[in-house]
Amino acid sequence: MTLTAERPTNAGPAIDAIAEAIAAAEPQPAVPPEDEVKNRDLVLIWYSGDLEKTWASLILATTAAASGINTRIFITFWGLQVFVKDEVRITGETWMQKMLSFMQRPGISHRKLSKMNFLGLGPWMMGVLSKKYGVAKPKELLEAAQALGVEFMPCQMTMDMFGLKREDMIDGLGEPVGAATVIELLNNGAASLFI
């Protein structure tokens, strides 16, 4: 850096010019405009297929999107079963893949509680209570999430392993991706939840 102390209009001491140059060279603290809100992106790594986790995840995702936060959901393992169309009963090609979907019915309206499921009595009671207390059902929250622009990224590897096809899945999901896509988002500073 070159300092020029010559100022034709002012014959003051050269030290003024040096002080000015130093002040100009010092990094100024970045002051964002007052009305500017800078939100971090949010990534949900959605691994579970349980009813209560489906519910809680969708509440957080819709609220984040409603708060202007760029929200993405990476759907993997049992989480993918939540995003199979309700009317699809058996998925997969091989007998093992078919057995998995037979043992655990896919679709957002067929989720089981991880505790106190009691052959469907638990989820039924949750349904009655949610209605009484004005709590939106998972399916309703999913529609809200999609309307608010939440991005859904199915895991390619799990889709292959479970034999899930694009036509088995609900509309509006993004392209299937792998772990590297999620890791890049996290590396870029997105807040994350593993559910």
Added chain:
Amino acid sequence: MDTLETTALEIGTTVDARGLSCPMPIVRTAQAIKTVASGALIEILATDPGSLKDFTAWCRSTGNELVEQTVDGPVYRFVIRRK
């Protein structure tokens, strides 16, 4: 409680979230605020006690301005100005 001040102001749209639990009052508000112009006011009616803290937080996250919040029995009323 005096709501005369904002009832006299221009309310662009009203969100009736009475009877709805978290997160629907916020979700409905986020959708409704997009329908009014920047600087316009929207009014939200809610019965969820959590909404008292939630709307303050939501306004901080989104940069919209919480102009007024009042309580009338079980009903909370919020007036928010779109940024």
